[in-house]
Amino acid sequence: MATAARVDLDGNPIKQITICMIGAGGFIGSHLCEKLMAETPHKVLAVDVYNDKIKHLLEPASLPWADRIQFHRINIKHDSRLEGLIKMADLTINLAAICTPADYNTRPLDTIYSNFIDALPVVKYCSENGKRLIHFSTCEVYGKTIGCFLPKDSPLRQDPAYYVLKEDASPCIFGPIEKQRWSYACAKQLIERLIYAEGAENGLDFTIVRPFNWIGPRMDFIPGIDGPAEGVPRVLACFSNNLLRSEPLKLVDGGQSQRTFVYIKDAIEAVLLMIENPARANGQIFNVGNPNNEVTVRQLAEMMTQVYSKVSGEPPLETPTIDVSSKEFYGEGYDDSDKRIPDMTIINRQLGWNPKTSLWDLLESTLTYQHRTYAQAIKQTMSKAVPS
Ligand code: NAD
Ligand code: UDP
Numbered sequence: 001m002a003t004a005a006r007v008d009l010d011g012n013p014i015k016q017i018t019i020c021m022i023g024a025g026g027f028i029g030s031h032l033c034e035k036l037m038a039e040t041p042h043k044v045l046a047v048d049v050y051n052d053k054i055k056h057l058l059e060p061a062s063l064p065w066a067d068r069i070q071f072h073r074i075n076i077k078h079d080s081r082l083e084g085l086i087k088m089a090d091l092t093i094n095l096a097a098i099c100t101p102a103d104y105n106t107r108p109l110d111t112i113y114s115n116f117i118d119a120l121p122v123v124k125y126c127s128e129n130g131k132r133l134i135h136f137s138t139c140e141v142y143g144k145t146i147g148c149f150l151p152k153d154s155p156l157r158q159d160p161a162y163y164v165l166k167e168d169a170s171p172c173i174f175g176p177i178e179k180q181r182w183s184y185a186c187a188k189q190l191i192e193r194l195i196y197a198e199g200a201e202n203g204l205d206f207t208i209v210r211p212f213n214w215i216g217p218r219m220d221f222i223p224g225i226d227g228p229a230e231g232v233p234r235v236l237a238c239f240s241n242n243l244l245r246s247e248p249l250k251l252v253d254g255g256q257s258q259r260t261f262v263y264i265k266d267a268i269e270a271v272l273l274m275i276e277n278p279a280r281a282n283g284q285i286f287n288v289g290n291p292n293n294e295v296t297v298r299q300l301a302e303m304m305t306q307v308y309s310k311v312s313g314e315p316p317l318e319t320p321t322i323d324v325s326s327k328e329f330y331g332e333g334y335d336d337s338d339k340r341i342p343d344m345t346i347i348n349r350q351l352g353w354n355p356k357t358s359l360w361d362l363l364e365s366t367l368t369y370q371h372r373t374y375a376q377a378i379k380q381t382m383s384k385a386v387p388s
Helices: 027-039 052-058 081-088 108-115 117-128 180-202 235-244 264-276 297-312 326-330 345-351 359-385
Strands: 018-022 043-048 069-073 091-094 132-136 206-211 249-252 258-260 284-288 294-296 321-324
Touching: 018 027, 018 081, 027 043, 027 052, 027 264, 043 052, 043 081, 052 069, 081 117, 091 117, 091 264, 108 117, 108 180, 117 132, 117 180, 132 180, 132 264, 180 206, 206 264, 235 249, 235 297, 235 359, 249 297, 249 326, 258 297, 264 284, 264 345, 284 345, 294 297, 297 321, 297 359, 321 326
Parallel strands: 018 043, 018 091, 043 069, 091 132, 132 206, 206 284, 249 321
Antiparallel strands: 258 294
């Protein structure tokens, strides 16, 4: 635990607070809990239906932070204990959501319920009890860029005004209703609007976070190892799974979509600044991403193939990628965001935060983790699958 007096960005001492973290057992939650335990004096009421990713923080009881973290196995859809936990805390952070694209078009009802309906009581309890809320939204609320509607050869496509995504200026552009991919973005947009309205009409102290493809260790699952064999996680875990099994990486619709990836440890620094600088973070919507780490999905596949070969010592496949249609991969109703570059003006101005880690470096540490964690288990399942 940190012992020296810690100060905020304005030089004021930081007081110890209690945080009710909903979705604490997920990818982002696990990293945030780790950071809070290792570097701050804050207490965490960790709420989730799973705790596998934070077990190392909960046991054994001799851990130096054991009295600062409590796990509550609660499904926020139906559990009356939630309000009590929010009342006990100074700040609530809501990370709970269905947030895997393979679910948006195949389980649109669960997606909408999870991202809108289930988040409603959390907002209400915070507002009614005068508690601060940090709510996790998504960069996907921007949907598609204006630029993607321009003719392919238009020089305006090169103009940042047509693609850089700005919290207070860019429109939210989704596809038609039958493209159920947008069920997630639309639900997240509506909960953002509701939180904003609670701030405007009822004085709720809120911060909204829009993550732009945060990646790193413990993201999602490896199908057939620590998740369902037929499950489709987000791209980092899909490509890791392919690399671990020495099979070609699947490029959906040619892998032409562009993404910017930020290292989870950089992004968590931004969240800690929000937690500890309420005067600068309240009332704000923050893009959190790394505009310097842009690649097409095809380039990501090529880079991950090279990095994996380096960290595993195995030669890259002769045919490292194959093309697959989105209908085959995700099913009916899939659509895609074409390009996601975050504007960083607001987070820079309010919190002075900048990402540090290059794409190569973050892939190297992440794929080293994936190899160390899964390579042996994959070998075992693959050898069992071969008939003798
Ligand atoms: P994750 O799936 O790893 O974590 C979400 C956690 O919420 C899971 O542990 C899940 O069990 C829990 N949860 C879901 N429904 C619950 C319920 N009803 N009751 C209790 N717990 C429940 O996802 P993540 O990547 O850590 O994302 C966290 C948040 O950030 C989500 O709101 C997501 O939409 C948002 N986000 C993340 C990214 C990213 O790059 N990782 C990008 C955009 C948005
Ligand atoms: N994708 C892919 N192959 C895969 C998994 C994903 O080509 O095995 C693509 C997907 O179509 C999208 C991008 O990778 O264009 C990022 O997908 P992800 O699931 O990580 O989430 P998103 O960034 O779309 O929210």
